[in-house]
Amino acid sequence: MTTDNGYNLITTVEELHYYLKQAMKLEHATIPPYITALYSIQPGTNLEGFHIIRQVAVEEMLHLTLVANVFNAVGGKFVEQKDGKVQTVLTAPDFIPPYPTYLPTGSVDFQVGLGKFSPATIETFIKIERAEEVDEGKPLVVSRPVQEHCHFLTIHNGQPSDTFYSIGLFYAEIIRGLNALYKEMGNALFCGDPQRQITPEYYYNGGGDIVPVTDLRSAIRAIRVIQEQGEGSRVGAIYDAERELGHYYRFEQLKQGRYYIVNRDDPEQSDRPHQPTGESFTVDWDAVYPIKENAKLSDYPVGTEVYEAAKDFQSAYSKFLKDIEYAFDGHPEELIPAVGGMFRLKEQASYLMRNPIPENKDGLNAAPIFRLD
Amino acid sequence: MDINSPEFKNFIKLSAVLTGYSQFHLQGTGQAALYFDTVKKIIGQNIFGELLETFQELDSKAQNDESILIDGLRSKILSSEKFGPIARNIIKLWYISTWYQLPKEWRDTFGTEEKDETFIPSPAAYPEGLLWPTIGVNPPGAKGQGYATWSESPSVSLAKS
Numbered sequence: 001m002t003t004d005n006g007y008n009l010i011t012t013v014e015e016l017h018y019y020l021k022q023a024m025k026l027e028h029a030t031i032p033p034y035i036t037a038l039y040s041i042q043p044g045t046n047l048e049g050f051h052i053i054r055q056v057a058v059e060e061m062l063h064l065t066l067v068a069n070v071f072n073a074v075g076g077k078f079v080e081q082k083d084g085k086v087q088t089v090l091t092a093p094d095f096i097p098p099y100p101t102y103l104p105t106g107s108v109d110f111q112v113g114l115g116k117f118s119p120a121t122i123e124t125f126i127k128i129e130r131a132e133e134v135d136e137g138k139p140l141v142v143s144r145p146v147q148e149h150c151h152f153l154t155i156h157n158g159q160p161s162d163t164f165y166s167i168g169l170f171y172a173e174i175i176r177g178l179n180a181l182y183k184e185m186g187n188a189l190f191c192g193d194p195q196r197q198i199t200p201e202y203y204y205n206g207g208g209d210i211v212p213v214t215d216l217r218s219a220i221r222a223i224r225v226i227q228e229q230g231e232g233s234r235v236g237a238i239y240d241a242e243r244e245l246g247h248y249y250r251f252e253q254l255k256q257g258r259y260y261i262v263n264r265d266d267p268e269q270s271d272r273p274h275q276p277t278g279e280s281f282t283v284d285w286d287a288v289y290p291i292k293e294n295a296k297l298s299d300y301p302v303g304t305e306v307y308e309a310a311k312d313f314q315s316a317y318s319k320f321l322k323d324i325e326y327a328f329d330g331h332p333e334e335l336i337p338a339v340g341g342m343f344r345l346k347e348q349a350s351y352l353m354r355n356p357i358p359e360n361k362d363g364l365n366a367a368p369i370f371r372l373d
Numbered sequence: 374m375d376i377n378s379p380e381f382k383n384f385i386k387l388s389a390v391l392t393g394y395s396q397f398h399l400q401g402t403g404q405a406a407l408y409f410d411t412v413k414k415i416i417g418q419n420i421f422g423e424l425l426e427t428f429q430e431l432d433s434k435a436q437n438d439e440s441i442l443i444d445g446l447r448s449k450i451l452s453s454e455k456f457g458p459i460a461r462n463i464i465k466l467w468y469i470s471t472w473y474q475l476p477k478e479w480r481d482t483f484g485t486e487e488k489d490e491t492f493i494p495s496p497a498a499y500p501e502g503l504l505w506p507t508i509g510v511n512p513p514g515a516k517g518q519g520y521a522t523w524s525e526s527p528s529v530s531l532a533k534s
Contacts, residue, residue: 043403043497204520305397340522347516351401356377363377 010177013074013189019174020071021089026104026167027064027226028090028321029097030128031057032370033112036291037125039349040116040367045287048259049117052250053125059229059247061339062208065198066222068328072196073213074178074189078329090325091318096370099294103128103167114367115293118285122254128167129248171227175220182216190215195330202332208242239267249273257283289353292360295367304358306366313348318373320345383425384409386432390446391460392467394503399467402501404494408466411494415472415486416459424456455483468507470498 010016034057041050071078071089080087089095097104100113110127164170181189190213197212208229211222228240229247238249243264252274253259259278263269271277292299297314300307323338349368357366385405389396399405413421427449435442450456458479466472474480474491493499500515511518518525 043501044495305395309397309401336519336521337525340519340525343516343518343522350403351397354403354405355397355400 009173010180013181013185016074016174016177016181017071017076019170019177020067020074020076022104023067023171023174024064024071024089025095025097026170027060027067028095029101029103029112031060031064032096032099032368033114033121033128034060034125035346035349036114036367037117037121039346040289040291040353042287042289046117046284048281049254049283052254053117056125056129056247056250059208061342062203062210063226063229064324065203065328065335066211066213066226069197069211069213070174070219070222072328073192073215073219075191078325088325090321090328091372093372095321096372099370113294114370116291117288119255122251125251126248126255129246129251168227171223175223178216178219178223187215190219193330196328196332198328198332198335202327202335204336236273237267237270238262238273239270243267249276252276254283257281289365290363291353291367292357292364293367295369297369297371299357300366301358306352306355306357309348309352309355310366310369313345313352313368314371315373316341316345316348317368317370321372380422380425381406381409383429383432384412387425387428387460388463388467390428390442391464392503394467398503398506402503404467404470404498404501407494407498408463411466411472412459412463415488416475417484417486420455420459420483424450424459427456454479466494468503470494470502 010019034053038050038053038057068078076089078089100111102108102111110124112124112128115121164173178189194212194214197214198210199212200210203210208225211218211225213219213222224241228242229244238245238260239262240246243262245260245262249260253276256276258276258280260271260276261278262271295310297307297310300310320338320341323334323341327333327335327338345368352366352368355366357364385396385399388394388399388405388408392399416424428446431442431445431449435445446460450460458475462473462475471491471493474489480489500512502512505512
């Protein structure tokens with residue numbers, strides 16, 4: 001497939017695998033920023049903000065799982081011997097980006113970091129979930145100047161500066177690739193063992209329905225759920241295919257201090273973008289722990305409880321990714337206990353954020369660390 | 374409430390000695406500021422200040438010798454007619470998230486504060502009670518563990534002590 005710019009995008013199964021790995025990286029990359037902001041909210045306050053961010057974070061977990069299903073369906077391998085080395089996906093050394101980071105789609109006009117619940121943080125979240133519609137056949141890639149080294153998604157035959165404006169466009173490219181490869185290969189494209197799929201019995205009430213992927217139709221459906229939950233069904237509407245508010249607009253509610261109304265019976269009658277008419281609420285930006293931004297283990301004095309707890313969190317998070325990867329890699333029944341581990345992570349993260357960093361001259365609190373052990 | 378004030382730091386330190394949980398764990402519950410305000414409001418600044426000063430003196434005298442501190446705590450605080458019931462109430466507050474009305478004898482001697490009733494200071498306090506990590510279970514009805522995890526062992530680790 002060639003765009004107007006003459007770029008060859010996804011043309012081989014190997015390239016498709018590469019894109020899907022990037023997609024998992026991307027879906028995961030948003031989770032640490034969302035849960036950091038989420039748990040920085042003081043208990044019992046900002047209930048609106050808490051629920052809005054929590055729901056989006058849960059849906060990102062769903063998206064990660066949906067991409068894993070597509071990846072398994074097209075014969076992707078989570079653990080692979082390559083050049084005499086074991087290569088993994090979720091436990092690969094570069095799977096967790098070093099925050100602050102550019103998103104793997106390569107948008108260079110904003111960075112994503114790990115910070116407390118604040119107007120600036122919500123502004124970034126809105127940017128993460130922004131949308132743009134591009135007609136079929138138009139290039140999905142926009143050339144942008146590169147100012148510094150960032151973790152780009154490399155586009156085959158493209159310039160290093162060519163990046164996707166939004167996450168939705170990145171997925172649009174994956175759908176194009178699926179269609180093109182299917183034309184060429186037919187059902188042989190979906191050579192993955194269906195036993196490896198995460199089906200609803202292993203994924204319970206986590207931000208929408210899981211789609212087992214076995215053919216082109218289900219693959220596209222899975223990707224569309226991701227695209228639409230993020231941005232809404234199309235530009236100019238606030239709701240997605242399930243008639244629920246898109247992530248972009250959910251976050252925007254926090255900026256406006258007002259809920260959007262989605263008319264589920266007659267979606268056309270829903271609120272217009274940027275003009276919510278629902279109930280208003282007060283966001284208490286001060287009822288938040290003053291956590292250290294983009295915390296590293298070296299920010300904490302060795303030997304203190306904060307240091308030990310941060311180290312424990314880092315190990316627990318690494319183990320969580322390992323458990324999820326194992327479940328995706330042909331052990332779907334292991335997903336249930338792995339997801340249960342998230343609740344323990346929440347406790348550990350919250351405990352850190354509620355504790356001042358010993359001897360910190362700015363009076364900052366600790367924060368969880370998202371690094372592989 | 375200034376969490377860097379010496380009074381707050383003393384309260385956390387006293388709470389740690391009384392409950393046997395670390396200051397990190399107590400702060401981690403997210404209830405420390407609320408409990409500080411609660412106790413102070415109910416018993417009044419004067420008695421609260423006296424209690425914390427008494428503890429502060431014991432603590433500096435002990436010079437990090439825990440047995441000296443605990444002996445002092447028993448004789449000067451837990452056995453004190455004035456401070457004993459408050460200290461026991463602080464323990465209950467941390468463990469079962471409930472402030473119990475002070476005993477009648479205490480109220481007769483030191484004054485009857487209007488707010489001194491049995492109550493739970495906040496809905497967020499219940500799941501954070503030290504009772505739960507002490508017995509190694511999740512607080513019933515709170516702190517969800519996720520679907521089907523009830524078939525697994527409780528995820529709460531028993532408190533280290």
